Structure formats: C-alpha cells, structure tokens
Amino acid sequence: MPLMPKRVKYRKSQRGSRKGTASRNTQLEAARVALTRNMKRKGKLWIRIFPDKSVTSRPPETRMGKGKGQPEHWVATVRPGNILFELDGVSESVARESLRLAADKLPVRTKFLGRHHVAAA
Numbered sequence: 001m002p003l004m005p006k007r008v009k010y011r012k013s014q015r016g017s018r019k020g021t022a023s024r025n026t027q028l029e030a031a032r033v034a035l036t037r038n039m040k041r042k043g044k045l046w047i048r049i050f051p052d053k054s055v056t057s058r059p060p061e062t063r064m065g066k067g068k069g070q071p072e073h074w075v076a077t078v079r080p081g082n083i084l085f086e087l088d089g090v091s092e093s094v095a096r097e098s099l100r101l102a103a104d105k106l107p108v109r110t111k112f113l114g115r116h117h118v119a120a121a
Helices: 025-038 092-103 115-120
Strands: 021-024 044-047 053-057 070-078 085-088
Touching (some): 021 025, 025 044, 025 092
Antiparallel strands (some): 053 070
C-alpha cells in the first residue's frame, strides 16, 4: 500500500523550494519492505518522512495551456540532515544490515546514526 495522505486541503501543490533530493513513495515502500523482511518482523520501525506533496503532470501529446495537470504521485522532499527511519528492539548489527538494504532502494545518500548520535542531534 503506497504512502499518501488521506485527504489534503488543496489537491495541487506548488513546487516550492525543491532544493535537496526527493524520494517517491514507491521507493519509500520498497525500503520499508526491505527493512521489515530483513528484521523478520521483529522490533519496531518508524518512518520519519511522509510523501505529502503532490506532483502533477499533463497527459502525453497535449497542447500547451488549458491549466495544470492532474496529480500523478506523491513525493517527500528530503533535505540533508533528515532522519528517514528509526528502529527499536533489534540488535545494532541487524539494524545496520537492514538499513543498508533499505538505503539501496532510495535515491539519496544515507548514513547510519547510532542511538548516541541521534540523542545529541
């Protein structure tokens, strides 16, 4: 089940500041599946980002004008310093391996932070 908001105030959002990199909800879902499979459904997982920005596109071979296209998919803008996932209840070696597998599914560079790093941030 892809991540997307239940309801939004405005269907079509403006682009806003898109500095950094974005992660589509399909990639988040693939990362979540990789994490839960490697952890064998032990422990607890929190996804700290949520795709709440709609991306619109026009149908192919459509003439210019006539307004903005329909919402196609949802993205989460991920900037440097965001914490993407949190794990609890598994050993550090399992967490490290699970997060490495999940990071391969994402289009952003990631870094593993231990519990003592997160508490200081």
